[in-house]
Amino acid sequence: MAETINFTKAKLDALPLPSKGLRDEYCDAKQPSLRLRVTSTGVKTFCVLKRIRDGGMNRITLARYPEMTIEQARRKTAETIGKIAEGGNPGEVRKALRSELTFRELFGEFAERHGKKKRAWAADLQRYRAYLDRPLGARRLSEITPAMVSRILSDTEQAGKANATINNIRALASTIFAKGIEWGYAETNPVSATKARKKVSRDRFFQADELPRFFAALMAEANDTVRDYFLVSLLTGARRANVLAMRWGEINFSDRVWRISHTKNGDPQNVPLGDEVMAVLGRRQSAVGAGTEFVFPGQGGSSGHLVEPKKGWKRIFDRDEISMLTIMIAETGRTFGPKCNAKTGGEVFESLEARVQRAREMAKGLGIKIDGVRIHDVRIHDLRRTLGSWQAKTGASLPIIGKSLNHKSPQATAIYARLDLDPVRASVEKATAAMLKAGGVVDFCGASTD
Template sequence: MEPTRLGERAIERMSYQGSNGTRDVRWDTEVRGFGVRIYPSGGKAYVLTYRNASNRKKLMTLGKVGELKLRAARDLARERLSDVRHGHDPLGDKQAMRREATFNELADQYLEYERVRGKRSLKDDRQRLRDHIRPVIGGRRLAEITHRDLLRMQTRIASATSNGTANRCTALARRMLNVAVEWGMLETSPAAKLKQLPESKPRDIFLSADELKAIVRSCDEDENLYAAALFKMAMLTGRRIGELKSLRWDQVDLDNGMLTIHETKVGEVQRVYLNEPAHKVLSSLPRVEGNPYVIVGRVPGQPLNAYRKCWDRIVKRAGLKPFPPHGLRHSFASQLVVGGTPLETVGELLGHKSPLTTRKYTHFRSQHLRQAANAFGELLEAETTLSDEPKAANADG
């Protein structure tokens, strides 16, 4: 077709007129080499054709129609043509970036991108990248990452933690690689066909006093001092494993019996008040020189990373059926609710931002309410004499 001055409405009316998948481009007369490509699927994209310094003809995509305004697409085309006149090859530079960029570089750009957008779960993303994803594929070039690499990463994370954690990391990696495609850093995402691992349905965890004591004894017998301290602190404070794992000594105030948690799920700084057993755990825990973290791992200067094997060992030694360490948090909340602690107070101790989140523990109140009802019945029996035989009715009324 002959070139014409492209307009927004004209582009909307365009439809694919090629044959057998041939390229269909409508060229613009205002900016030479600029046009709109229509795909057999009906999709449309702004494109630019040019010749590089070696006189090789190139066709690059500037952006999708609908995501990029026509005026902005023309301006971008002019910028790229200016680059060509100064000896650059825009498409070649993009392809070189694809070959050279590593996953760590993508991660840095992605975190900044989501920070500006105000993503609420950004702290979770940072933690998952730091503890699970970067150690496995961080140094790999994006163009070299394969589906098999991601499968190995998923399996490694699941073995060290749980299928749930592996699935959260998988979802994050998939999202990041999709963004890399949008940014032109990848042609296609190697995570496109990556499936989630099966997860067991969450169940209520209510550990009895004897079971809690068995876990404490098992922790005390374990060879991994810091992992054992992590689980005892989770049991005694009800805080999330991730929050405690990233805790630094400068966030611990033993004099006032308080922790300051910066990296919380709800994205706000929270205070944790230590009970006496929790205070003893932290007071007796050795500090490692050069490592700011309370729960240290094998890597110098870093917190504990893998803890699943240790947890499985502790639960087995305690003689309990397997359950995830997050169950310690559920048991903490359940015990408080059964003991009569108001749901609002329980929610504050757990760090819930919304009271609705704590309502899932409401069914544990039935035991507390039954105890209260029975207590009133016992009081009545103690204060009155109840005859087994009903008195005869007074005929006189």
């Protein structure tokens, strides 16, 4: 006969193991139909033991502990008893429990029916793989609790990720569950019981003294697709996903306008293209050749275009830091250069990261303070903010800036609708000229700087 105890985590964790080949069973004091079986190898499994109408006892296995929590087991037991009481066949109930989707399976259907249609799908896929699949992927939907989701968000916060990143992860998980409810796979959304992080508005953009360094390091980028992607992002102020998926068919070369049909806020956008952007596009046409669909083609993934430029972004700031440290080391009378083989005197291959580290160590050894040498806290999205900030610096009105960046607000929408592209083009070109001048760019088409 099963021993009755009040199921708590402390008690279940401390249960003794039966002798080899035997199995013990315990009954929950709060939910008598809930049982826990313990094997001699330490496997603990929840199950429901329920008498059915013909007088016989029927056992339905739920899941192992602690993969399924005590509260989940009690809730699932009540649900199972309810279905049997309504006349449900225990065999059918057991089959339904086994066929319940896992979070990973729901995400697969979410991808096919909804996710892949989104322009930001690549970012959602990356978030799922990085933050949600490992802790939730193998779990049945009914097993996932608000506490589990909250733990994921807290761990992400502890890892130093920005509030915006945490909120994006939360929003993705919530959308997946919402679709699961809509499609009849889930009954509740555990994400709704968790709290979103406070949204902190960023105001970071490239300052005048940072632009020469940024342009110098950017123009030295060997990957011309990555380099030109960042240039177009900065000089148009368009959103990241739109620039990544930029198509030649969207560009009207005679009018010098890029027509974006689908944007984040749902409104189509006409982006005026200045001389500098046209120069980059001309360079891209020569580089990718005829017949390509995307301005920035990519080999990774199934999209056909560049998907993740973060590594290229890091290389820019690595190169700049090396340049700055090289100058500082030279001021001490020493030199920093390529790593050489002590025996042959030949240059040794060295990754950019390794070279940065070697430069830092040499500078520290010479007593050079390196704090603040690296351009700090600039993200790819800040390129968009940089254009808007320089438009403001050069006298553009807020409606003009909003129109050029395709911002949307109830107060300004009517004003934006009355603006044509001429003042927007003039503002963008004026801001572009100011940025390039501050950046020391002399011959843009030749990609050379002071």
